Amino acid sequence: MHTIKLHDLRYIVVRIRLLTILTVMMLASARVSAQYDASFSHYWDLEPYYNPGSVGKASKLNIAAVYALSFAGFENNPRSMYVGADMPLYFLKNYHGVGLSLFNDQIGLFTHQRLALQYAYKHKLFGGMISAGVQLGLLSEGFDGSKLDIEDSSDPAFTTSDVNGSAFDVGFGLYYTHGPWYVGVSAQHLTAPLVELGETNELQIDPTFYLTGGYNIKLRNPFLTIHPSVLLRTDGVAWRGDVSGRLVYTNDKKMLYGGVSYSPTNSVTVLVGGSFHGINIGYSYEVYTSAINMGNGSHELFIGYQTTLNLYKKGKNKHKSVRIL
Template identity: 70%
Template sequence: MNIIKPRYVNVFKRLYITITLALLLSVGAKAQYDASFSHYWDMEPYFNPAAVGKQPKLNVVAAYALDMAGFENNPRTMYLGADMPFFLLGAYHGAGVSLINDQIGLFTHQRIALQYAYKHKLFGGNISVGAQFGFLNEQFDGSKVDLGESNDPAFATSDVKGNAMDLAAGIYYTHGRWYAGVSAQHLTSPLVELGETNELQIDPTYYLTGGYNIKLRNPFVTIPTSVLVRTDTKAYRADISARIVYTNEKKLMYAGVSYSPTNSVTALIGGSFHGINLSYSYEMYTSAISLGNGSHELMVSYQTDLNLFKKGKNKHKSVRIL
C-alpha cells in the first residue's frame, strides 16, 4: 500500500494543486501533523490533557487560524475546547472535551477527544496527571485531483475517508508564578486507511511547555512569559512568548510578541470585552514568504467561576482574565 505523509509536497508531485503545499517545506514545523496555534498558553488542553481543570473555573476556548494568507488551498484550522475541575471521593480532578478541524490542501484532519486529569498537592504546588481518548477522522478529496493523461491507480480520484482511535497523556505542574508540563500526542501511532490503495501514518508528537509570571512594581502590570517546544522526532518547533498585561478592576488589555526560531515572529493583541476575552495574532514568516502572506489567528474564550467543592453551593461569576 502507498503511504500518504501529511503536509509533505512530494505526495502531490504529480497533481496540479496548491502551491501552498510546496511552501510548507520552507516552514519546517508545518510538516508535522498537529497544527500550531499562536495562543498556545490559553489552549494547553489542546496538546496536554493534564492541563484540564487547571483553574477553578469552567473554561471555554475557541480559535480559528488561517495560515499563509493569499495562497490557494492554504491551511485553515478551527479548535473548540471546554474544561472544568471537580471534586470526587476526596480528591480533585479535571475533565474536558476538545474538537479540531484542520484543512490543508485536499486533506481534512478532524479529532474529537475526551480528557481527564487527576490532581494532587506536591512540594508546595499542584501536580496533574492526565489522559486523553480521541477519535480521528481523515478525509482526502480526490475528486479535485487532476492527473492529466495519467491514470495512476496510486492516487485516489474520489472522496476517500478513514478513521482511527487516538491516545494522549501528559503531566502538568504549577507552583506559584511558574508552571511546567510534558505531554505526548498520538501515542499509538494511528494508521488510517484511505480507500483501498492508500494509508496515512501519524507519528507521535511530544510537547514540553513552561512559563513564569513576572510581577512589576506597578500592581496593574504583569509580564507573563511562556515557551512551547514540540517534535515528532523528524521536525521541531519552538515558540517563546512574552506579553505585557494591564489589569485594573474590570479592564484587561495586553500586547505581546512571540518568536519561533527559523520560522516566524508573531504579534499579539487582546483584551476583555463585555465578559468575553478576545485576542488576535499575526504570524510573519522569516523565510522567503512575503510579509503579507502570514497567518491570522483569532481566539475567543469565556470563563465562569465554579464553586463545586462545598456542598449546597454552586456560584457563577464572570471573570475577565486571559
C-alpha cells in the same frame, strides 16, 4: 496498499498541475513536517489542546475557541479551528479535571478532524499541584481526490475520488503549577494511528512530544505584569519552538495585553488582546521569516470565556450564566 507519511505530502502535491494548489500544498507540507498538530499562536490559552494534564487547571469553567488562517492570499490555504471546554471537579476528597475538545484542520485537499475526551487526576505536591492526564480521541481523515489533475489517472498511488478514514487516538500529559509558574510535558498520538484512505492509501500519524512552561513576573507598577512562555514540540524528525512575551495590564476586572512571539527559522508573531464584558479576545499575525511575502502571513483569532465554580458546595456548582451579547 500505499502508506502516506505526512513528510511525503510534498511528493503528492508535485503531481498537481494547478499552480495555486501546488504552492499551498508545498507550504502546508512544510508546516506539518514537524508534527501532525496545528501550531497556534495563543498556545498558552489552549493548553488542553497540547496537554490533557492541564484540564481543570483553575477553579473555573473554561471555554476556548480559536480560528487560524495560514498563508493568507493563497488559494486553498490551511485553515484550522479548535473549540474546547474544561472544568475542575472535586470528589472522593481529591481534585480532578475533565475536558472535551473538537479540532478541524483543512490543508489543501486534506481534512483532519479530532473529537477528544480528557481526564486529569490532580494531587498537591511541594506546595503546588501536579496533574496526570489522559486523552482519548477519534481521528477522522479525508482527502478530496476529485480535485486532483494528474497526468496519469490510472496511477494507483493517487485517488481521484473523495476518500475518508478514521482511527482511535491516545494522548498523555503531566502538568505542574506552583504559584506564578507552570511546566508541562505531554505526548500526542501515542498509538501512532494508521488511517486507511480508500483501498490503496494509508495515512501514518507519528507521535508528537511537547514541553511547555511559563511564568508571571510582577513589576513595581501594580497594574502591569510580564508573562513569558515557551512551547517546544517534536516528532523525532523535525522540531519547532515558540518563545513568547506579553505585557499585561490589569485593573478592576479589565485586562489588555500586547506581545511578541518568536519561532527560530519559522516566524515572528505580533499579539494583542484583552478582556471585554467577561469575554477574552486575542488576535495575532504571524510573519514568516522565509522568502514568503509579509502580506502572506497567518491570521489567528482567539475567543475565551471563564466563570468561577464553587467546588465545595455538595451537589451543586455555583456559576454565572453566559450572557448573549
